[in-house]
Amino acid sequence: MVNKEQYQQLKDIIKLYLPEDVTEDAIEADSHFINELNINSANLVDIVLDVEDAFDIVFENEDMDKMLTVKDALAIIELKLKP
Amino acid sequence: MKTQEIIEQLPYGQPFLFVDELKSVDEMGTIGSFTFHEGLDFFKGHFKDKAVVPGVILTECCAQIGLVCLGIYLLSPSPNNATDDISVALSSTEMEFYRPVFPGEKVEVRSLKSYFRFNKLKCTVKMYNDNQELVCKGVLAGMLKSYEGE
Secondary structure, three states, rough: OOOOHHHHHHHHHHHHHHOOOOOOOOOOOOOEEOOOOOOHHHHHHHHHHHHHHHHHHOOHHHHHHHEEHEEEEEEEEHHHHHH | OOOOHHHHHHHOOOOOOOEEEEEEEEEEEEEEEOOOOOOHHHOOOOOOOOOOOOOHHHHHHHHHHHHHHHHHHHOOOOEEEEOEEEEEEEEEEEEOOOOOOOOOOEEEEEEEEEEEEEOOEEEEEEEEEEOOEEEEEEEEEEEEEEOOOO
C-alpha cells in the first residue's frame, strides 16, 4: 500500500529536479530515479535533502544506497515516520 | 592535513591546474590564490585581439580552490592522513561575472560550504582581484568520492 499523501508530497519534490525531457506524468511508484527519470546523482542528493525537510526525518548513507526507485523512497519515509 | 598536501592531492596537472597557493582550509571553507601568467595558452585565442581570462576558466579556478580543495580536506580520514585517491565530478555551476581578469593578474578565491552530504559538496564562491574588487561569485556543486587504498 502506498500512502497517497506521502506519494504526492514526494512527487511534488521530485518534479522540481526532473530534466526538461521528462514530464511529471512519468513519475510512477516503480520509476528508477537515475535510469528512468534521468535524475543525476547530484540532484538525487537534493531530493533527499528536500525530503528530509518536508518529512522532518534524517537519511543515512545506507538509506541513500537503497533508494533506487520512487517506491524505495516511500518505504524509507514510512519506516522513518513510524513511531 | 596541511594545505600543501591538499594541493599535491589535486587531480589536476599542467595546463589545467589553477591553484598556486592555499592560504587556509577549515571545515567551512577555503581561501586560495592563482596567478594567470601571460604565457597561458588560452590567451592566444580568447580573444584573438585582446587577451582576457575566459569565464569558464574563472569558474574552473573557483571550483579547484573552493570546491575540490575543500572536498579533499573534508574527505581526509584524519588530520594527518591524505585520502588515497579522489574522484571528482562537477554537477552544477551558477556564476555571475563582474570584472575581467587580464594576463598577469593574481586572483584570490574564497569558498563557504553550504553542505557536504552523500558525497555532494555545495559551496558559495567569490573571486577577488589584487585590488580586492569582486571578479565573480556564484554557487558550485560537485560529487566527490575517495577510494581507500586497494
